[in-house]
Amino acid sequence: MELNFTLNGVPISCSLPRGSELLLDVLRGPLEQTGTKEGCGKGECGACTILVEGRMVNACLTLAAEVEGCEVTTIEGLAAGGSELAAEQRAFVEQGGIQCGFCSPGMIMSVRALLDRDPDPPEAEIRRALAGNLCRCTGYSQIVEAVRRAAELRREEAR
Amino acid sequence: MSSYHRPPSVAEALRLKRELPGSSFIAGGTDLLVQMKDRVRQPTALISIRHLSELTRIETDGGARLGAATPLSDLADDSALMTGWPILGEALRDFASVQIRGSATIGGNLCNGSPAADAAPALIVLGARVRIAGLDGERLLPVEQLFEAPGRTRVREEELLVSIELDPPLPSGHGVFLKKMRTAMDVSLASIASLALLRDGRLEEIRLAAGSVAPVPMRLHETEKVLRDRPLTPERIAEARRVARDEVRPITDIRAGADYRRHIVGVFVQRALEATLEKGDR
Numbered sequence: 001m002e003l004n005f006t007l008n009g010v011p012i013s014c015s016l017p018r019g020s021e022l023l024l025d026v027l028r029g030p031l032e033q034t035g036t037k038e039g040c041g042k043g044e045c046g047a048c049t050i051l052v053e054g055r056m057v058n059a060c061l062t063l064a065a066e067v068e069g070c071e072v073t074t075i076e077g078l079a080a081g082g083s084e085l086a087a088e089q090r091a092f093v094e095q096g097g098i099q100c101g102f103c104s105p106g107m108i109m110s111v112r113a114l115l116d117r118d119p120d121p122p123e124a125e126i127r128r129a130l131a132g133n134l135c136r137c138t139g140y141s142q143i144v145e146a147v148r149r150a151a152e153l154r155r156e157e158a159r
Numbered sequence: 160m161s162s163y164h165r166p167p168s169v170a171e172a173l174r175l176k177r178e179l180p181g182s183s184f185i186a187g188g189t190d191l192l193v194q195m196k197d198r199v200r201q202p203t204a205l206i207s208i209r210h211l212s213e214l215t216r217i218e219t220d221g222g223a224r225l226g227a228a229t230p231l232s233d234l235a236d237d238s239a240l241m242t243g244w245p246i247l248g249e250a251l252r253d254f255a256s257v258q259i260r261g262s263a264t265i266g267g268n269l270c271n272g273s274p275a276a277d278a279a280p281a282l283i284v285l286g287a288r289v290r291i292a293g294l295d296g297e298r299l300l301p302v303e304q305l306f307e308a309p310g311r312t313r314v315r316e317e318e319l320l321v322s323i324e325l326d327p328p329l330p331s332g333h334g335v336f337l338k339k340m341r342t343a344m345d346v347s348l349a350s351i352a353s354l355a356l357l358r359d360g361r362l363e364e365i366r367l368a369a370g371s372v373a374p375v376p377m378r379l380h381e382t383e384k385v386l387r388d389r390p391l392t393p394e395r396i397a398e399a400r401r402v403a404r405d406e407v408r409p410i411t412d413i414r415a416g417a418d419y420r421r422h423i424v425g426v427f428v429q430r431a432l433e434a435t436l437e438k439g440d441r
Binding site for chain 2: 001016018019020022041042043046049055056057058060061062063065066110113128129131132133
């Protein structure tokens with residue numbers, strides 16, 4: 001079957017030979033968008049978090065066919081206009097919210113969704129929002145700091 | 160390897176299900192796709208129902224009707240539902256993760272038949288029913304009777320759970336409580352839901368249900384028996400705690416031992432009853 005959706009603002013048409021392909025496999029395979037990572041493959045680690053219609057989903061547990069007609073955003077599409085990093089990405093770099101970096105794309109997508117919903121979330125809310133994104137390196141403290149910083153940067157940008 | 164189908168209506172979905180032997184309905188997919196990866200289930204075809212508007216509506220008009228394919232986060236975001244039946248909000252709190260709650264559906268959570276289904280004890284004490292559609296028509300079944308065994312419900316192969324139906328919110332004076340021991344992403348170790356009406360110091364109405372402590376989410380009938388129509392006293396609460404401990408049938412697994420789960424059930428029952436006492440007479 002034929003799948004049509006919008007990926008990071010670009011209209012995409014691709015074929016799904018079986019019909020039941022996972023969105024993560026289609027993104028990383030034929031569409032060559034490897035920023036989205038596969039960790040556990042079972043919806044537990046959140047490394048594959050992307051936004052579908054602005055909503056956080058695990059791409060490893062989403063059938064590609066289900067995003068027909070939808071707006072999909074991945075880490076590749078986070079920074080407006082290409083090369084520059086988005087506020088969330090800059091904050092993670094500044095605050096050391098990354099070590100090995102494998103969880104970062106999914107983590108940062110969750111932060112985008114969180115800050116779109118609540119521009120100044122308290123710490124408990126930050127931790128709750130990131131419960132589905134596991135990091136084995138940082139111990140999360142720097143990540144929470146990075147989210148606070150990202151919120152600041154976004155508010156500055158909005159001014 | 161499964162083919163994918165997106166029928167335009169429930170009627171069409173049911174027809175497809177009959178036409179495609181070995182097929183499975185799929186809604187949020189957060190349990191089914193994991194089972195497929197683990198090769199626990201290998202459906203020949205996937206019949207997607209998450210786009211059907213008749214299955215994703217939340218209607219609150221006196222009672223409530225929750226479309227079975229409504230994502231859990233949509234339920235939690237529905238203010239009329241959360242105001243009228245706050246115990247559902249408690250049940251959904253800290254359920255898995257934001258990602259999972261946005262995809263996983265209320266009907267899927269029930270149909271998956273997990274002994275730990277977080278919503279089940281709350282729905283049981285609320286007296287909720289599920290509406291099940293088949294090619295020959297629909298039937299209603301109390302949630303309390305839905306579960307048969309771990310991973311198995313009374314929804315038959317060619318049927319589809321289409322909605323969950325709730326009676327109007329309880330008149331004031333009823334105390335409704337939910338306690339669960341879980342952290343996000345993990346599975347609940349034990350959970351208790353209770354609904355109580357205290358009048359003149361006596362428990363006129365009491366419903367207790369537990370999750371994660373038996374092969375299926377269960378109603379605690381024995382515990383209710385020692386409480387119903389009797390004065391609610393600290394001694395009675397202590398007795399209920401003992402009966403509840405003995406009534407549940409937990410297993411030992413990697414998350415907790417059976418003894419510990421029994422202990423927790425007793426403690427939760429005690430806390431629910433103490434909260435009822437504290438709230439006082441209507």
